[in-house]
Amino acid sequence: MDIAGIILSGLFAPAILFFALGMLSVIVKSDMVIPNSMSTAMAMFLMAAIGLGGGSKAVKAVIAQPGILGAVIVVALVAVICGIFFAVFTAKVMKKIVGLSTADSWACAGHYGAVSSATIAVGIGIASAAQAQAPAEFIYGGWMAAIYPFMDSTALVTAILLGKMALAREGSGSSEATINTKEILHHTLFGMAVWLLVCSLIIGALAEYFSPVESERTLDFFNGMFRGILALFMLDMGMQAAKQLSALRDLGKKLIAAVGVAIVLPQVWGVISIMAMYLIYIMMPGTLGWGDAFVFATIGGGCSFVTAPAAMRIAMPEANPSIYLPMSVALTFPANIVIGMTVWQILCRHLWGVV
């Protein structure tokens, strides 16, 4: 497929178009409302599908080629390092370039370091479609979803702990009943998304190993519904994004810098993620396809807007949700699915020599 084809078929995929429709619905003040329980159900479905698929494919891959386990471990380590690195440097950028307060900078750090389930879902959709269209080639191993929690939890915990310390140094920390480190770790690890994902990964792996027939039948359901649910979920996210747009006003004079950073920074994190994968690909040949690197870019470049806001609201109440929410859902997410998906895909294909 040529580059124009990649761009067009990416931009006009139903999921992206539904996101645009969701934004438009709010802008034209349509009466359309997506029930909250439907949102939750779709989010749960997507996390379970990502986890089950990842766990099952990880077991399959390791059985077929035991050496892959080494690559999985190395990639997980890289994810941990990236989680810390992205969080720390996002905080710096937010403070120095955008001029946000200490609390807001570190809250954003958590968001940009953590993983966006919607972004990785779109990425997995693209990578597995590419693999399905070229079954003979090795494009996407499918186990990359198992890496999600490593970067996500690391980044959130890093941002919250360092943020709390920075606030304490400033003496501006909340004088209120403070939430302790144990509680923070708890909410970070047992929040809906990452918990369901981790458990689904384990279930997917166990079922694949011990009960492959049942496992495959259950996966059929999740794979069959994945694109449809993702499309409707993106409709919802589009509505959420548009609702946050107006809050951007609160940024005042910092708006332009914030918009720029929200669009560019995740592209950089995505490219760094790809480079890290490329190094591993060079050093451990045959372990990673371009689709794997691409999905890792959606992990690194994605900016959480469902889990992180919930965790930050609890752990860092001093930070203003009207800053981190619109930046993540109304600026970075659309930028990622439009620009990021295209740039990262082209870069991966290029590095792996398949244009």
Added chain:
Amino acid sequence: MDIAGIILSGLFAPAILFFALGMLSVIVKSDMVIPNSMSTAMAMFLMAAIGLGGGSKAVKAVIAQPGILGAVIVVALVAVICGIFFAVFTAKVMKKIVGLSTADSWACAGHYGAVSSATIAVGIGIASAAQAQAPAEFIYGGWMAAIYPFMDSTALVTAILLGKMALAREGSGSSEATINTKEILHHTLFGMAVWLLVCSLIIGALAEYFSPVESERTLDFFNGMFRGILALFMLDMGMQAAKQLSALRDLGKKLIAAVGVAIVLPQVWGVISIMAMYLIYIMMPGTLGWGDAFVFATIGGGCSFVTAPAAMRIAMPEANPSIYLPMSVALTFPANIVIGMTVWQILCRHLWGVV
């Protein structure tokens, strides 16, 4: 298939039986309750499925046979004319024959002129099943769903504007904070159903054109689930219908005329719709199959009971919901899925010479 076969397999389709079960559940006072958010989710699914399928098939049809575009435009024009005509004459019939008040007559006009998503969904189910069973023949082009908004919005706007004018002439219009024409148009065009449908049509068309592989995978989800969701949705509608039955008492002496009109009038609108399609079929050969005419009949004959009540409640508060709601959902809808579906199908097959 012979006529008895058409009737039987139509009457005993799961969707129809689930509707009957829904009515029965309310009549026997079963504890069964369908959560509201599940109703909304199913309604949204159906509109998205109808829209995506229609948009995608329209693009496919026009690409395969560019001349079809002319037919689409002509059918859309006919739909606009029908929308006005059905609304105006329904109002007349409701006022003269049933003896309803001016407000109630025009409210009913909006309902009978507008499109019933459940009715068109059943119709599309039948037409696409017939096409699937005879892949070699040309039965149903699939783009007829794109015509929905043309008749729906036209009829609603016509009924509301003319109704408001009639009330103003009578001097009986609401003295309350009145809703202006702009707001009426807004609620008519951006109400959940028609808005989601129009956007899905556009998404379906764009995705089919630019991203056919992704589009097909997403459509697989919607097509695969269509019949099942429709069956459960009909269960819900059956419950809603039975709940409205008792409100029919409010009609008092007008009850018999109301029942008669609620059953017969939509059959007439359906037959007129078929005749219009037949004319186009004669004049533009090869553009319409009998399934297209049949689906158009379910558009014309269908009587809205989700969108129109919501729009009328906002735009014409003087009209009594206890009249238009039971007439549409508890009388006309069952009549249409039992009598209409049979009569219209037989008429279409007959005119197109396939019995």
Added chain:
Amino acid sequence: MDIAGIILSGLFAPAILFFALGMLSVIVKSDMVIPNSMSTAMAMFLMAAIGLGGGSKAVKAVIAQPGILGAVIVVALVAVICGIFFAVFTAKVMKKIVGLSTADSWACAGHYGAVSSATIAVGIGIASAAQAQAPAEFIYGGWMAAIYPFMDSTALVTAILLGKMALAREGSGSSEATINTKEILHHTLFGMAVWLLVCSLIIGALAEYFSPVESERTLDFFNGMFRGILALFMLDMGMQAAKQLSALRDLGKKLIAAVGVAIVLPQVWGVISIMAMYLIYIMMPGTLGWGDAFVFATIGGGCSFVTAPAAMRIAMPEANPSIYLPMSVALTFPANIVIGMTVWQILCRHLWGVV
């Protein structure tokens, strides 16, 4: 498949693992919450799927082999007898061995006599998977779901009526506005689960007979989604089970006996159920496969925890929900899906001579 294989692939099926994950989620106090309307939607889906499949397969089986109708009737009669027997003896055991109060004993009787939809769903999943893997053999006729209401309603009505009489004898019955027998029967027969099941059975049968093509397309949806929805439903049930665990404290010194009975008794009822089926299999050869006996064991051994608690709360308010709820959902259900499914399956395969 050898016995170890049966055990392992049963224990590590996704549905079972999701149940464990659900329990774990509550134990680690994860933030995960399943919306109530999603629970209801999944429960409704499962009942409709079980009913439609059962009704359709019953018609298919009788058409293919009219003699099967005799077996269906005999099995239904056996189910009625089992319903009475299981209820009466459960009450005895609960009173004599566990030492529960009269009200609590009879409330438990209703639960253990009635049918657990989650248990039969897991059973049907196993039986139909076995049949699908060995299409040439006769393992599972598929109509056993039609037997569900016979045991369920009988057991509930028996337990409520005999329980009320026992309480009246003791003079300890509720002095409050009492609910009469008619109301009890109403809630037992028209409660969500059994009503939806019965209606789906009838719809499945009628649609299969008169509208086989439509029927098959609708069943495709329900079958395709069955395993996936079941897995997510089991996640929910796991959470419910864990939430009830702490209520077991209320049992005080009766706890050990209660745990023992909750685990062992249903195994006995399951084995008796299998023996009854085996007798019929001997006397009416060719009517029952081992899968049929196995599903009947999940009917007999299953302990209701959605329908029965609701019915008992209304009909026997004197009984303490903190006793019957944790026993059924937190003890018996996990015991059944782990021990029962294995034991019953091995016994059935053994009796039918297929190991």
Added chain:
Amino acid sequence: MNAHTNKMVVIITEFSIKDRVINTIEGLGVKAYTIESHLSGRGTRGIRDDNVLLGENIKISVITNIDIADKICAAVATQYLKHYAGIIYTLDVEMMHP
């Protein structure tokens, strides 16, 4: 505005007896009330979560005169609240419309 002072009776109880309580109240001549569902809470019968198994709490509010209010309290308390979880309280409200 010419408002009239009234009593508002509020019943918080189990969902499972909703229809019966409404029947009892309507039997006292009450023709207007509001129902809120999906409440959770804690009381003498422990934690009542809004979950599928145990059922949730509901809240029935009736604005009426003091006589009917007393009758509602008496009837509901004696007929249902021995075995079913529930509380009843009243407060003064001024009806502004209608």
Added chain:
Amino acid sequence: MNAHTNKMVVIITEFSIKDRVINTIEGLGVKAYTIESHLSGRGTRGIRDDNVLLGENIKISVITNIDIADKICAAVATQYLKHYAGIIYTLDVEMMHP
């Protein structure tokens, strides 16, 4: 704590006019309110079930001073409650925070 007594105005009406009623209230200078949805009830317009077709009831509560309270009652009652189902009542509450 130094609490200040206030009026709470409660409006129970149809979901379909939610946005318009909120506009009207905000037009009177009100910048704070709470909305509860999915109520069902019975009144002079019959039973209003929480269902998809007829739409449910909602409850809008505004804690404010007595003047604004009166204005809200008057505005909402005259502008909406002739054709739409709904009641308005007020009660005394003490605002403890803020």
Added chain:
Amino acid sequence: MNAHTNKMVVIITEFSIKDRVINTIEGLGVKAYTIESHLSGRGTRGIRDDNVLLGENIKISVITNIDIADKICAAVATQYLKHYAGIIYTLDVEMMHP
């Protein structure tokens, strides 16, 4: 009926601190309360929609004596309502049962 006058404390705040507020209240010896979820509203922290991202409002009601009521108001206001959206108000109710 022999009713006893009580205070009802009502807290409207963010869903995200539900468990912590309940802990605080229970820490004051309160063993009974009712929680309503899925409220939306507007206040000094802007519009709080019932949506998945920002989280909704909840309403916690406690019927108790005036002393505990004051303690609840003080504890919740100082511990949570600086950074989290929320209001607290009280009203008089008569407990009819139990």
